[in-house]
Amino acid sequence: MTESVSWTSYVDTRAQVEHERLTLLQEVFDPFSAQLLDRVGVAPGWQCLEIGAGAGSVARMLADRAGPGNVTATDMSTDFLEPLASSGIRVMYHDVTVDEPPGEFDLIHSRFVLEHLTRREEALRRMASWLKPGGWLVVECGAPAPELASDPVVGRALTAMAAMMSRLVGTNPTWARRLPLPLEDAGLVDCTAEAHVVPTRGGAPMARWLAATNRLVEEPAVDSGAATADEMATAYAAYADPSYVDYTWLTVAAMGRRAD
Numbered sequence: 001m002t003e004s005v006s007w008t009s010y011v012d013t014r015a016q017v018e019h020e021r022l023t024l025l026q027e028v029f030d031p032f033s034a035q036l037l038d039r040v041g042v043a044p045g046w047q048c049l050e051i052g053a054g055a056g057s058v059a060r061m062l063a064d065r066a067g068p069g070n071v072t073a074t075d076m077s078t079d080f081l082e083p084l085a086s087s088g089i090r091v092m093y094h095d096v097t098v099d100e101p102p103g104e105f106d107l108i109h110s111r112f113v114l115e116h117l118t119r120r121e122e123a124l125r126r127m128a129s130w131l132k133p134g135g136w137l138v139v140e141c142g143a144p145a146p147e148l149a150s151d152p153v154v155g156r157a158l159t160a161m162a163a164m165m166s167r168l169v170g171t172n173p174t175w176a177r178r179l180p181l182p183l184e185d186a187g188l189v190d191c192t193a194e195a196h197v198v199p200t201r202g203g204a205p206m207a208r209w210l211a212a213t214n215r216l217v218e219e220p221a222v223d224s225g226a227a228t229a230d231e232m233a234t235a236y237a238a239y240a241d242p243s244y245v246d247y248t249w250l251t252v253a254a255m256g257r258r259a260d
């Protein structure tokens with residue numbers, strides 16, 4: 001079944017500007033992802049699956065730990081992943097919501113994917129079913145927190161961004177706050193979750209990534225009246241100003257394992 005709204009139908013996943021946005025995302029969030037992989041104990045020989053691999057940095061981290069031949073990187077847009085194939089990583093076009101299981105794994109990870117899927121609970125159950133007994137599922141999801149914004153105009157721009165992503169992509173901006181319950185509902189055991197907050201400092205990668213993500217939906221946000229052009233301009237100015245610092249984005253990570 002084709003979704004009426006989805007990430008790949010809205011975002012130009014082959015554009016250079018999207019590659020730059022994903023590169024910023026990786027720079028900001030890879031250190032936390034690396035900690036999670038190390039905590040789970042990914043080791044040589046583990047069969048690993050990275051779902052919605054984007055520009056591929058987490059798949060590379062998995063390859064460093066498990067060996068490239070043991071890593072599968074999937075996405076519905078694989079252009080940015082092609083360089084991984086030459087290092088021995090298996091790169092696959094794969095829709096997590098409908099396609100056949102890509103194998104059985106000791107570790108399955110996804111970052112900033114489930115919240116964008118309209119059938120996210122079903123996708124999570126599918127992911128859990130691809131684990132070997134004892135295998136770990138680690139998911140990271142974003143939850144914008146405009147209510148925490150100290151500058152109300154920046155808060156309104158963030159609210160507009162979340163509303164537009166919801167309308168145009170199908171994103172649920174608050175679903176991450178239910179973690180780890182969806183992992184428990186999917187039958188996993190030893191489930192835990194935690195939130196991580198990176199400061200948004202003007203000019204730094206986190207602020208540049210938020211600005212780039214805002215730009216993805218700026219036109220429809222202004223056209224629909226969700227935010228004014230002046231409010232967007234104020235938010236961009238803050239995101240470029242090193243004297244601006246705030247904490248308005250939660251990344252919630254949850255992990256659980258399939259019973260032995």
Ligand SMILES: C[S@@+](CC[C@H](N)C(=O)[O-])C[C@H]1O[C@@H](n2cnc3c(N)ncnc32)[C@H](O)[C@@H]1O
Nearest residue numbers: 007052053054075076077094095096111112113
């Ligand atoms: C926000 S990006 C995150 C990229 C990467 N996970 C990261 O954190 O660096 C979301 C990614 O999920 C992919 N995606 C969206 N829907 C998907 C689906 N149904 N199955 C597999 N991948 C999907 C997109 O193509 C995109 O690469």
